[in-house]
Amino acid sequence: MVTDIFSSMVFDDATMEARLPKETYKALQRTIKLGKHLDMNVATVVANAMKDWAIEKGVTHYTHWFQPMTGVTAEKHDSFISPKAGGKVIMEFSGKELIQGEPDASSFPSGGLRATFEARGYTAWDATSYAFIKDGVLCIPTVFCSYGGEALDQKTALLRSMEAINRQALRVLKLFGNADVTSVKTTVGPEQEYFLVDKAMFDKRKDLIYTGRTLFGAKAPKGQELDDHYFGAIKPRVAAYMKDLNEELWKLGVLAKTEHNEVAPAQHEMAPIFTTTNIAADHNQLTMELMRKVAQRHGLVCLLHEKPFDGVNGSGKHNNWSISTDTGVNLLEPGETPYENAQFLLFLCAVIKAVDEYQDLLRISVASAGNDHRLGANEAPPAIVSMFLGSDLSEILEAIEKDTPYDGKEKELLRIGVHTLPKFQRDATDRNRTSPFAFTGNKFEFRMLGSAESISCTNTVLNTIVAEELRQFADILEGAEDFEGAMHDLIRKTIRDHKRIIFNGDGYDASWVEEAERRGLLNLKSTPDALAHMLDKKNVDLFVSHKVYSEAELTARHEVKLENYSKIINIEAQTMLDMTWRDVLPAVSGYTATLTERLQAKKALGLAVDYEEELNRKLSALLASAYRAAGKLEKDLLDSKSAPDAEALADVFKTTILDDMRDLRIVVDTMETVTPADVWPYPSYGEILFGVR
Ligand code: ADP
Numbered sequence: 001m002v003t004d005i006f007s008s009m010v011f012d013d014a015t016m017e018a019r020l021p022k023e024t025y026k027a028l029q030r031t032i033k034l035g036k037h038l039d040m041n042v043a044t045v046v047a048n049a050m051k052d053w054a055i056e057k058g059v060t061h062y063t064h065w066f067q068p069m070t071g072v073t074a075e076k077h078d079s080f081i082s083p084k085a086g087g088k089v090i091m092e093f094s095g096k097e098l099i100q101g102e103p104d105a106s107s108f109p110s111g112g113l114r115a116t117f118e119a120r121g122y123t124a125w126d127a128t129s130y131a132f133i134k135d136g137v138l139c140i141p142t143v144f145c146s147y148g149g150e151a152l153d154q155k156t157a158l159l160r161s162m163e164a165i166n167r168q169a170l171r172v173l174k175l176f177g178n179a180d181v182t183s184v185k186t187t188v189g190p191e192q193e194y195f196l197v198d199k200a201m202f203d204k205r206k207d208l209i210y211t212g213r214t215l216f217g218a219k220a221p222k223g224q225e226l227d228d229h230y231f232g233a234i235k236p237r238v239a240a241y242m243k244d245l246n247e248e249l250w251k252l253g254v255l256a257k258t259e260h261n262e263v264a265p266a267q268h269e270m271a272p273i274f275t276t277t278n279i280a281a282d283h284n285q286l287t288m289e290l291m292r293k294v295a296q297r298h299g300l301v302c303l304l305h306e307k308p309f310d311g312v313n314g315s316g317k318h319n320n321w322s323i324s325t326d327t328g329v330n331l332l333e334p335g336e337t338p339y340e341n342a343q344f345l346l347f348l349c350a351v352i353k354a355v356d357e358y359q360d361l362l363r364i365s366v367a368s369a370g371n372d373h374r375l376g377a378n379e380a381p382p383a384i385v386s387m388f389l390g391s392d393l394s395e396i397l398e399a400i401e402k403d404t405p406y407d408g409k410e411k412e413l414l415r416i417g418v419h420t421l422p423k424f425q426r427d428a429t430d431r432n433r434t435s436p437f438a439f440t441g442n443k444f445e446f447r448m449l450g451s452a453e454s455i456s457c458t459n460t461v462l463n464t465i466v467a468e469e470l471r472q473f474a475d476i477l478e479g480a481e482d483f484e485g486a487m488h489d490l491i492r493k494t495i496r497d498h499k500r501i502i503f504n505g506d507g508y509d510a511s512w513v514e515e516a517e518r519r520g521l522l523n524l525k526s527t528p529d530a531l532a533h534m535l536d537k538k539n540v541d542l543f544v545s546h547k548v549y550s551e552a553e554l555t556a557r558h559e560v561k562l563e564n565y566s567k568i569i570n571i572e573a574q575t576m577l578d579m580t581w582r583d584v585l586p587a588v589s590g591y592t593a594t595l596t597e598r599l600q601a602k603k604a605l606g607l608a609v610d611y612e613e614e615l616n617r618k619l620s621a622l623l624a625s626a627y628r629a630a631g632k633l634e635k636d637l638l639d640s641k642s643a644p645d646a647e648a649l650a651d652v653f654k655t656t657i658l659d660d661m662r663d664l665r666i667v668v669d670t671m672e673t674v675t676p677a678d679v680w681p682y683p684s685y686g687e688i689l690f691g692v693r
């Protein structure tokens with residue numbers, strides 16, 4: 001039964017309460033809920049209980065589980081065994097081992113933060129995220145820092161950003177008299193898209209193996225044009241996979257809720273129920289890991305790449321985000337009374353202003369070589385950040401801004417803090433699927449994230465930029481003599497100054513690009529274009545003032561992201577060359593030799609040879625073109641080595657190398673369309689996309 005297995009592998013609250021002495025449990029709760037320092041004596045008792053619980057479940061090892069800047073998680077297993085007199089061992093796990101670890105960190109990306117002479121980093125338990133058992137190992141979710149205290153991971157900054165928004169939101173809430181609220185947390189529900197392909201097909205494609213996406217592949221006769229896959233009946237093999245995946249996720253306390261087929265053939269989605277942001281980030285990492293692992297058991301491979309197939313929809317993540325108080329109030333939920341409404345509008349305005357002023361950071365937070373295939377020219381959503389509020393809410397904001405009567409029931413001027421907001425429905429029909437940042441009734445859905453990346457970076461940015469706007473609002477309102485008047489003016493001013501970011505139209509329409517330019521919105525098409533803004537003074541000031549990243553930490557992240565971009569494209573280019581030189585050209589050249597033989601034999605018999613002759617001519621010409629295109633790519637790759645710095649190198653990859661790759665691909669894909677299936681060295685798009693039944 002689901003209720004029996006749910007969270008069975010998690011040292012969760014119920015388990016803690018059952019297994020810890022009352023005092024220890026209470027002390028740990030104080031750490032979890034209020035961020036109080038964890039006493040070593042408490043840690044020792046907790047560690048012991050955790051170990052006993054884990055051993056009962058057959059566990060022998062533990063690990064600190066962390067999220068370095070690689071996008072995936074890291075672990076280093078240590079066993080519980082400790083030698084005892086008489087050649088025996090006992091199973092031990094100390095409080096110190098629970099709360100702190102010292103993995104050798106020299107091989108993780110640090111962006112130059114960690115000099116090799118102090119190669120060791122340390123990990124520290126994030127007690128707000130429960131320990132869990134995975135593959136027979138007790139995993140302790142931790143942050144990962146250098147000895148100087150600089151963050152080397154994704155979680156540290158995320159936790160700091162949650163602290164920042166907590167601080168500022170509490171200031172604002174106090175102005176509204178919410179005396180009972182002691183903490184504010186952001187919540188996230190990330191919807192995860194993925195592709196499932198047959199493992200036998202996958203194993204035959206070097207591009208999928210090395211890069212996670214197909215670098216060649218002619219379009220299949222059928223793609224997604226019939227829209228018959230979206231929400232379609234789930235095939236038995238996929239259904240078995242989903243069932244297995246759900247069970248594994250449930251055991252780990254991940255609230256996997258909905259699953260369905262996506263737009264593209266072989267594409268699916270899993271959405272969990274939302275939870276506190278740092279836990280949602282941990283759970284999303286676990287989800288991606290388990291999606292891959294469970295697929296193997298079913299003879300499948302799960303592709304998390306943003307663009308596995310050209311000409312077919314790519315995969316993203318929809319980051320549903322909101323802010324909640326510990327008293328259970330969702331601050332992005334419109335309220336009932338004038339005061340609640342005013343509070344909602346103020347938080348809404350903070351988000352509007354944040355998204356407008358930090359478009360660049362939001363774009364940067366989703367920038368990667370893989371995601372550029374979705375956000376650039378190729379596929380919607382576009383690289384422009386804008387917000388959808390829906391027509392009702394937009395009309396209300398306009399009425400406030402212009403001091404005009406809202407065209408609802410009341411026909412009177414809206415006075416914030418005095419009047420009730422006109423009721424507006426969460427509009428089910430007008431759900432704008434093309435907006436990158438959409439208000440969906442009681443939360444925002446940010447849709448630009450790539451499917452393969454950690455959600456930590458995006459949520460760190462979201463939390464911090466909204467914290468900054470709340471800080472500015474609190475500064476103004478705390479000093480105001482007439483609170484309601486000041487609030488009214490502040491809301492009006494914010495709408496007036498930042499309404500350019502609101503766009504309720506079709507974000508996929510070409511005219512939007514021009515319109516956005518006219519409005520002065522950014523259109524950062526590629527990762528290097530976006531990263532060029534990361535260290536702008538306003539961004540450094542933001543992160544430093546809220547203590548989310550130091551300047552050194554931000555610089556390091558910039559370096560890691562930029563290097564990663566070039567490295568990924570380099571691997572892709574090398575893979576293309578390998579496939580071209582070693583598989584495609586030999587196979588097709590061999591086939592033209594066969595054709596020539598046939599042609600001569602048929603000619604000797606006086607038979608018509610139009611087909612053989614024409615095909616031979618076509619393929620030979622394409623062989624020559626492919627040979628030249630591959631040669632150019634090879635030479636440009638060699639030349640790229642002389643780029644003076646990381647920016648220049650990324651720029652070469654963005655322009656020259658990606659162009660070369662596209663040129664080579666066009667020739668090779670054309671060749672595929674006329675080469676006999678049994679000669680072509682790889683499974684076709686059709687076989688891969690429609691191969692799972
Ligand atoms: P929709 O139909 O708009 O996609 P759903 O209710 O299906 O809405 O929710 C989509 C995702 O948003 C789910 O993962 C859900 O848990 C999440 N979500 C709902 N409420 C919140 C919230 N307050 N904060 C963060 N995520 C939320």
Ligand code: MG
Pocket residue numbers: 191318445
């Ligand atoms: Mg959704």
